[in-house]
Amino acid sequence: MSKLTSLETLLVQEIKDLYSAETQLVKALPKMAKAATDPNLKQGFIKHLEETKGHVERLDQVAKLLEVSPKGKVCKAMKGLVEEGSEATEETGEPILRDLALIIAAQKVEHYEISGYGSARTLAEWLDRDDIVALLQATLDEEGATDKKLTELSDQLCPAAQEAGANA
Secondary structure, three states: OOOOOOHHHHHHHHHHHHHHHHHHHHHHHHHHHHHOOOHHHHHHHHHHHHHHHHHHHHHHHHHHHHOOOOOOOOOHHHHHHHHHHHHHHOOOOOHHHHHHHHHHHHHHHHHHHHHHHHHHHHHHHHOOOHHHHHHHHHHHHHHHHHHHHHHHHHHHHHHHHHHHHHOO
């Protein structure tokens, strides 16, 4: 545990947490893509993997601006969320229902990230670090767009899943 002595030390701690979260996702997203059966979901996971690699690069930039290493912390929340996503990849039964379970797991991740990036951005705003605010906002925008796409895909799959369940 680090000693919190200022808004900047809190921001550094949050950047390290987000860095850990994103690097864990870089490892988890290929497994989720492989488990998805819906082509749009599979492609969405692959696209978000590339975005996530960009998020890691932005966090590296933020860390350089703060003159710290982004490493050194394990995001326990993401560890649990990734574990839930892993469970979804192992579900059996109707493939469309597993795809919906994957979407739910992915949206939990997105909501965590949106919260984390929003909080870090607010700290950077209070520190008058517009350079950092811009980097965090860019990622926050992408996370929000991904969440919206997952909701749209879920809305497309639910009717077919309901129909499949009615015929089971």
